[in-house]
Amino acid sequence: MIEVENLTKYYGNIPAIEDITFTAEKGEILGFLGPNGAGKTTTMRILSCFMPATRGTARVAGYDVFKDSMEVRKRIGYQPENVPIYRDMSVSAYLNFVAQVRGIDRRERKAKIGKAMDECGITGVSGKLIGKLSKGYRQRVGIAQALVHDPEVLILDEPTIGLDPRQIHGMRDLIKNLGGQRTIILSTHILPEVSMTCQRVVIINEGRLIAVDTPDNLMARLQKGTKILAEIEGPPDDIMRELKGMPGVTNIEKKDAKSDNTFTYLIDSTIDRDIRKELFATVSKNGWLLTEIRQIDMSLEDIFLKLVTEEKD
């Protein structure tokens, strides 16, 4: 559905993005992850035909964004960063305007606008001026605007920025519901958002592509062992010695004390072995008390930091 090849954009002599290559399949939700200024917005602006690339190609549904710009524009819905929409128009007047310039037939217009408003949950505020709406509602109007012509591709630039936690939750659900039939590209610098909503992640930093993969694959690729956190009540020296002797354990770290005799231990083991059962057996055999045990997955945050620092090395 979306094919980007060696996309490069210079602002003057300063490269904003360099040699970005990725694809997105039909129905996929692709997350665009990177710190501020990494080149997310630039890539999205090129994909949405707002500006051309210096080098490289980008195709949406087989059409080149520069040569067949009009065909591409018809097939995408775009919500730019900060949701720039006309504040002096009412929600329904604005959507009507968008439907008109999107070329929706007059007879279908009302039904399509109604559907987009329903999907985004803004039917209740249709008569209000956009400038008077709360930020959460304005973001929803921005998405409704991108949806009204039922596009094959949705490009959302930071759809959850500036929302409160409850609104962010609602927005993520909305985006997940919109996926499926449509290809969605969304950018964010909030890491958990990607693992919650996206099937695949594109990580960019300082204009360069660092990784493209599913969140699970990225974790598997970078996770060299399993980490287990255990809280055990018992003599720490004995515990350390016993646990070190367990097969598969590579490293143990004693963390903060909960009380005189209770400590948290971080146990690293080889990736192929689940040591939790043995750990439990060892603890009960020695008459200690196990108060907490859980496996620690590498968070996307760790992956991101790791990738970005690896890049530097």
Add this chain to the structure above:
Amino acid sequence: MVNFYAILKKEMGSYFKSPIAYMVIAVFSVISGYFFYSLFALFGVMSVQSMNNPNMQSALNITEEVVGPVFSTMSILVLFMTPFLTMRLFSEEKKSGTIELLMTFPIKDIEIIMGKFGACFLTFLVMLTPTIFYQAILFILGKPELGPVISGYIGIVLLGASFISLGILISTMTENQIIAAVVTFGALLLFWIIQWGASFTGPVFAKVLIQLSIIEHYQEFARGVIDTNDAIFYCLFAFFFLFLTMRSLESKKWRG
């Protein structure tokens, strides 16, 4: 065509849902009304005086004394007012970022420009409508010729269209509305006074300067003469600046 109409409707909405259009129209009406009143009152005083002076009576002509000067003064007011009508057309979209969405809709640049031009031009025509009442008063109380009134309106409409096209170009160049208004006013004033240089330059250059002057071409209309030469000047002027507006919008494609 649908797109043109959609943009036109949206722009008309933002003119008439905000106080801008009403304020510009109100100020224009008050000042042009005062001009009309003073010119007409002066003509009344002269008419009374001419009763004792038969020579003066034959020279007194309501078309020349009132209709012509009313159109001349109106053109100055149009010079002052159009920058305020055009300043927001693109600047506001640039400032609020809405231009990014507008330019990614499946519409051509020319449709956006013509929609905005059309809306501004219609607002300008609305601004002129109250002046029809002044002319009606003249026709009720006196016997002016109809021809010069019509030619005067054709002239002022052409003048307005030219001013608007230049104003739109300037508003694509900045995101600051005040800068857009000031530069538009300056550029229009320059075109207004450009023929002043004609008196001290060579004969060929002088002719060019006079031809370029936006007000020289208008004088004939105000006097009741419709010259195709003048009409073509305004059409070319408007066309030229709308063309530059298109280029200015396109320039984002090669500027970083």
